[in-house]
Amino acid sequence: MQFKLTEEQEMLRKMVRDFAMNDVEPTAAERDEEERFDRGIFDKMAELGLTGIPWPEEYGGIGSDYVSYVIAVEELSRVCASTGVTLSAHLSLASWPIFKYGNEAQKRNFLYRLATGEALGAYALSEPGAGSDVASMKTVAKKDGDDYIINGSKVWITNGGVADIYLVFAKTDPDAKHKGISAFIVEKGTEGFSFGKKEKKLGIRSSPTTELIFEQCRVPKENMLGEEGEGFKIAMSTLDGGRNGIAAQAVGIAQGALDAAVAYAKEREQFGKTIAMNQGISFKLADMATAVEASRLLTYQAAWLESNDLPYGKASAMSKLFAGDTAMAVTTEAVQVFGGYGYTKDYPVERYMRDAKITQIYEGTNEIQRLVIGRMLTK
Ligand code: CAA
Ligand code: FAD
Numbered sequence: 576m577q578f579k580l581t582e583e584q585e586m587l588r589k590m591v592r593d594f595a596m597n598d599v600e601p602t603a604a605e606r607d608e609e610e611r612f613d614r615g616i617f618d619k620m621a622e623l624g625l626t627g628i629p630w631p632e633e634y635g636g637i638g639s640d641y642v643s644y645v646i647a648v649e650e651l652s653r654v655c656a657s658t659g660v661t662l663s664a665h666l667s668l669a670s671w672p673i674f675k676y677g678n679e680a681q682k683r684n685f686l687y688r689l690a691t692g693e694a695l696g697a698y699a700l701s702e703p704g705a706g707s708d709v710a711s712m713k714t715v716a717k718k719d720g721d722d723y724i725i726n727g728s729k730v731w732i733t734n735g736g737v738a739d740i741y742l743v744f745a746k747t748d749p750d751a752k753h754k755g756i757s758a759f760i761v762e763k764g765t766e767g768f769s770f771g772k773k774e775k776k777l778g779i780r781s782s783p784t785t786e787l788i789f790e791q792c793r794v795p796k797e798n799m800l801g802e803e804g805e806g807f808k809i810a811m812s813t814l815d816g817g818r819n820g821i822a823a824q825a826v827g828i829a830q831g832a833l834d835a836a837v838a839y840a841k842e843r844e845q846f847g848k849t850i851a852m853n854q855g856i857s858f859k860l861a862d863m864a865t866a867v868e869a870s871r872l873l874t875y876q877a878a879w880l881e882s883n884d885l886p887y888g889k890a891s892a893m894s895k896l897f898a899g900d901t902a903m904a905v906t907t908e909a910v911q912v913f914g915g916y917g918y919t920k921d922y923p924v925e926r927y928m929r930d931a932k933i934t935q936i937y938e939g940t941n942e943i944q945r946l947v948i949g950r951m952l953t954k
Contacts, residue, residue, distance in 0.1 A: 580642070587628075587643045591650040594623060600654035606781035607657070607926055612737050613781070614695075616658055617665075621692020625662060629882075630674055634682050635690030640882040641816070645823035645874055652827025653834075656930035657782035659827055663820035664733040665689065669696025669742050672758065672813045676801040685740055685760055697738035698817075699729040699787055700810050706731075707943050709744075709810060710753035714789065716745035721796050723747070723759065725789040728771065731937070735785025736770045739763050742813075743787070744806045756806035760798045767792030778929035815888040816881055818938045822874040822894035825902035825934040829867045832902075832909035832927040836860060839922075840912055856912060863905045870898035889951045896944035899934035906931040 580588070598619055606613060620626055628644045630636025644666060652659030670689040673681055688694035705712040714727025725745050732741075741761045748755030761768055771786030801809050837860055840851035850856050873894035880887035906928040910917035917924045935941045 580646075583639065584643050584646060587639065588646045588650060590623060591625065591647045592653075594619065595650050595654045595658075599651060599658050603655035603658075603781075604920070604923065604926065606655070608780075608920075610775070610780045610783075612657075612661075612783050614737065617661060617695055618692065620662060626665060626692035627670070627690025628666065630670070630686065630690045634674070635687040641819075641878040642875055642882055645819060645878045648820050648823035649827040649830070649871075649874075652824040652930075653831040655781070656824055656828050656927075656933075657779045659824040660733055660779055660782050660821075660933075661695075663817070663824055664698060665696045665738075667817040667820040668698030668813055669734075669738070669740060671816055672742060672800060672809050673760070675812070676758075676805070676809055680797070681760065681800065689740060694739035695734055695737060697732050697734040697741045698813070699732050699735075699741050699743045701729060701731045703728070703730050707940060710756070710807065712744065712746060712756065714743075714745040715749055716747050716757060716759060716794070718747070718796075719793070722793045723757075723796060723799065725759065725761070725767070725792040725794060727789050729787040729789075731774070732785050732787050733782055733937075735787060736773065736783050741768075741787065742800065743789070744810055745789075747803050747806075751804070753807040754804050756810070757803050758800040758806040758809045759794050760800055761789075761792065761794055765792055765794065777932060778926070779933050812888075814938055815891050818895035818944070819874060819877040819881070819887070819891040821934055821938045822870065822877070822891070822898040825895070825898035825931065826867065826871045826874055828927050828931050828934065829863075829870065829898070829902040829905040832906040832924055832931075833860070833863050833867055835922065835924050835927070836863065836909040836912040839916075843914075850912070859908055859912065863908055866901040866905060870894070870901045873897055889948060892939075892944045892947040892951075895934075895938065896941050896948070899931075899941055899944075902931035902934050903928075 624637040627636035628639045648659045673686045689696045716723040716725045743759045743761045746755045747757040769788045774784040877890035877894045909924045
């Protein structure tokens with residue numbers, strides 16, 4: 576077993592950490608407060624090559640691997656979880672399926688633009704009545720000559736409104752349940768495609784979450800990804816890797832909160848000594864650090880499996896489940912270490928705690944991760 580990162584992976588971590596500290600962290604609290612997405616940060620990520628980390632250079636990527644990708648999401652989320660999910664949704668949800676299932680023309684056009692960061696991506700699966708139960712979606716795509724006409728709506732779409740390229744799932748055969756779903760690449764500006772409500776959220780407030788509306792939206796058949804009826808498989812296999820991106824986000828959030836708690840415990844004095852001198856606090860920090868490290872190992876392992884073409888679906892569901900629960904527990908304890916100050920916006924730990932909650936909900940709630948893992952164990 577190999578636990579050492581390669582020289583390139585270490586270099587990438589240093590580069591992303593510097594970028595995160597210099598260009599992301601300084602405005603993280605303000606963007607959270609103002610619910611403001613900053614396209615300039617995404618553009619800088621593109622300049623650094625982060626928007627196409629695992630894709631070959633011919634498709635605009637930097638030819639690296641999935642371990643490097645999760646390191647990047649982790650480092651960004653360590654200072655700003657919204658920036659972490661912007662990259663995660665863009666790369667593992669919008670770009671990966673085009674890399675995996677796209678034909679050459681789709682890769683040269685859509686994947687290239689996503690990888691270079693010329694375009695920002697989004698993944699549109701969930702609907703008002705179809706969250707965990709994906710197969711019950713109602714959005715339809717009806718064949719009309721050489722086009723498909725999409726009608727329906729999608730909700731909760733990360734990067735919604737600000738993204739340029741959307742991977743949209745719709746039923747081409749409404750009577751066929753999951754076997755009747757197909758995937759389409761839809762560009763912003765396509766007639767009949769508009770944006771609805773932007774959600775006001777507890778956390779990841781500088782990541783826009785928006786409703787998408789399709790009214791007689793005509794999409795050429797060349798924009799279908801994979802074959803008709805292959806959409807459910809495309810959606811599920813995309814989530815297999817995407818969930819590990821959320822695990823990386825959770826690791827970053829938890830590490831950020833842990834770092835803040837350790838620094839504060841060493842500095843804050845009560846009863847004539849630092850609070851870290853109390854075993855009640857140092858044991859808490861020890862448990863937090865152990866859980867963060869275990870989450871990181873699960874996340875890197877799942878990424879390593881994917882990079883090495885080994886099955887990674889179960890590992891990814893496990894990393895998302897464990898790291899998400901860890902992020903929630905660790906950030907809650909971090910607020911506790913800060914006492915009353917932790918409950919205010921004077922320190923970042925309240926933001927970490929609000930941001931952590933989403934990692935137990937999206938890309939499949941943690942109940943759904945247990946369902947996925949349980950089915951794999953018992954099938
Ligand atoms: N890869 C390929 N195929 C898969 C698969 C996978 N990972 N998982 C299932 N399938 C196939 C099955 O083999 C089966 O194929 P056959 O019909 O040929 O037998 C078919 O798909 C149906 O599978 P299930 O019976 O397991 O389907 P189900 O309806 O019971 O649903 C589920 C399974 C796991 C609950 C699924 O609906 C699910 O993952 N729900 C959660 C939704 C989710 O994660 N949404 C995330 C939205 S994106 C997001 O949130 C973005 C963000 O965070 C930024
Ligand atoms: P429901 O499915 O209604 O679940 C409600 C509760 O019931 C949950 O606790 C759930 O775990 C539980 N439950 C449901 N079924 C079962 C079961 N079989 N066994 C046990 N418990 C069960 N979607 C996208 O497509 N693209 C995005 O970019 C995207 N980004 C998001 C960003 C944010 C901020 C949020 C909040 C959501 C986002 N989502 C996105 C949607 C997200 O994936 C769904 O919210 C999630 O899958 C849960 O669906 P739901 O909200 O409809 O909850």
